[in-house]
Amino acid sequence: MMKLTFLGTGTSTGVPYIGCDCETCLSKDPKDRRLRSSSLLEINGKNILLDCGPDFRQQALSANLKKIDAVLLTHKHVDHTLGLDDLRPYGRVRIYANQETNDAIHQMFSYCFNNDYKGIPQLETHVIKNEPFMIDDIRVTPVLIWHYKLPTFGYRINNFAYITDIKTIDKEETEKLKGLDVLVMDALRWEDHFSHMNVEEALALVREVQPKETYFIHMSHTIGLHEEAQKKLPEHVHFAYDGLTIEI
Numbered sequence: 001m002m003k004l005t006f007l008g009t010g011t012s013t014g015v016p017y018i019g020c021d022c023e024t025c026l027s028k029d030p031k032d033r034r035l036r037s038s039s040l041l042e043i044n045g046k047n048i049l050l051d052c053g054p055d056f057r058q059q060a061l062s063a064n065l066k067k068i069d070a071v072l073l074t075h076k077h078v079d080h081t082l083g084l085d086d087l088r089p090y091g092r093v094r095i096y097a098n099q100e101t102n103d104a105i106h107q108m109f110s111y112c113f114n115n116d117y118k119g120i121p122q123l124e125t126h127v128i129k130n131e132p133f134m135i136d137d138i139r140v141t142p143v144l145i146w147h148y149k150l151p152t153f154g155y156r157i158n159n160f161a162y163i164t165d166i167k168t169i170d171k172e173e174t175e176k177l178k179g180l181d182v183l184v185m186d187a188l189r190w191e192d193h194f195s196h197m198n199v200e201e202a203l204a205l206v207r208e209v210q211p212k213e214t215y216f217i218h219m220s221h222t223i224g225l226h227e228e229a230q231k232k233l234p235e236h237v238h239f240a241y242d243g244l245t246i247e248i
């Protein structure tokens with residue numbers, strides 16, 4: 001049994017968008033307040049964080065997150081990485097990322113490496129390739145996706161996969177998404193975008209790989225009010241919202 005908590009389900013700007021007066025940004029419904037995308041997976045007594053963006057501190061406080069064993073980074077963009085400094089209270093944390101992401105965090109957080117000052121997070125970085133690897137007894141399979149031209153990793157663990165910031169995916173990689181109970185994936189907005197799938201493109205991938213349940217993340221304010229937007233989705237496909245917890 002695994003437990004997934006959606007810590008954030010918003011795009012890089014978050015929702016509300018600063019200064020915006022649209023009905024979604026002005027909504028009082030907590031489901032319309034979206035922090036930057038990140039989730040927590042609890043499995044075999046381990047807490048695995050999926051991305052660690054600029055809202056991480058607030059997310060960790062809301063979820064009363066007392067330990068983190070590992071972080072799986074999807075790509076180098078700051079809405080997925082900028083919270084790494086706030087891992088300080090957790091002691092040594094293993095960070096898994098592809099080469100490009102690893103290089104970027106070594107640059108962004110250079111003070112955390114080769115430094116014996118105590119006031120820094122202890123980041124133990126591991127570079128991963130597009131092949132399965134183990135976090136203790138947990139087998140993780142990367143799924144290569146394309147975020148426009150940026151190679152980005154989704155991750156599959158057992159019958160669950162987490163795919164954020166995707167525009168396209170190669171045929172052979174979609175095979176890794178077959179037979180899922182839960183797919184979490186990027187669906188930025190209704191309109192097209194050059195580096196993210198819109199809802200229609202995301203639904204096409206859902207129809208192809210047929211997960212039992214799908215939860216969309218990384219939404220823009222233009223997706224509209226959660227309650228209204230949800231009515232436009234087929235059965236077994238949901239817009240996730242911050243704080244939602246599911247068992248897998």
Ligand SMILES: [Zn+2]
Nearest residue numbers: 012077079165
């Ligand atoms: Zn993003």
Ligand SMILES: [Zn+2]
Nearest residue numbers: 020022025221
């Ligand atoms: Zn707005």
Ligand SMILES: [Zn+2]
Nearest residue numbers: 075077147165
């Ligand atoms: Zn991105």
